[in-house]
Structure formats: C-alpha cells, structure tokens
Amino acid sequence: MNREDVQNILPHRGHMLLIDGAELRDGVSVGRYTVRGDEFFLQGHFPGNPVVPGVILCEMMGQSACLLIKGISLQEKWTPYLTGLKRVKFKQKVKPGDTIEFQTELVQQKDSFYFIKGNGFVGKELCVSGELSFAAVKEE
Numbered sequence: 001m002n003r004e005d006v007q008n009i010l011p012h013r014g015h016m017l018l019i020d021g022a023e024l025r026d027g028v029s030v031g032r033y034t035v036r037g038d039e040f041f042l043q044g045h046f047p048g049n050p051v052v053p054g055v056i057l058c059e060m061m062g063q064s065a066c067l068l069i070k071g072i073s074l075q076e077k078w079t080p081y082l083t084g085l086k087r088v089k090f091k092q093k094v095k096p097g098d099t100i101e102f103q104t105e106l107v108q109q110k111d112s113f114y115f116i117k118g119n120g121f122v123g124k125e126l127c128v129s130g131e132l133s134f135a136a137v138k139e140e
Contacts, residue, residue, distance in 0.1 A: 031064025037096030088130035
C-alpha cells in the first residue's frame, strides 16, 4: 500500500501524514517512512545535526498502528485517537536519509479501545519501542 492508499484509510493530510506506505503481514502492521531532510520537524531540531524528534517517531508508529486497527474494523468509518503511550524508549537517532520501518501488533482490544505494541527499526537497529492505546471513534 503506497502513500495515496494510506490516505484512503488515515485522516492525516499534508505534513502530518508521516508514513510513506504500509502493509499487513500476518497480523502485524508494517509501516515505513524515509526521512528526506526537508521535513518541518527537522527545522531547528537540531541545527547542523538534524534528528527526528521522539514525539514524531511516536506519531509515525501510531499511524502505522492505525492501519492495523483499520484492518480489524474494515466495515465502519472511524477516526483513531491516540489515548496513551507507555514504556516508550528511544535507542538510536533517526536522521535524514534513514528509512524507518515500524512493526506494530495488537495486544488487546476492549470495545473500541485498542492496545498495541510497536517497534521502529532503521535496518536491523532498534530505534524506538513502546506501547500505544487508541480509541476508534465512529464517524457519523
């Protein structure tokens, strides 16, 4: 699934769509993003040493996870709202030129709440990991 396909699933647009593509592999959502170097979040973070901010890595991981939720709820229109982050750890810097791949999997679902575990890798190096929770709110 490419960036255009992702836009048919996620409500994010413009600079806030932070994955280039995604797919479901055996119940695991795999999303990826290549850091070009001209992104808004690199401006000033840090001059002369651009590094993707941790909060942006969490958003990227969350967008990848939403594809997993969408795979579960295909019949309904919904908007995913991030409701929590736990045990988030940053292990390596993500810089311009890096392609980060996120692997997220559903741990538990309670009604419209989804609890997901995720990891982000550049190559084989773990860069970010954490647990995310979402509320999937139906659109009217």
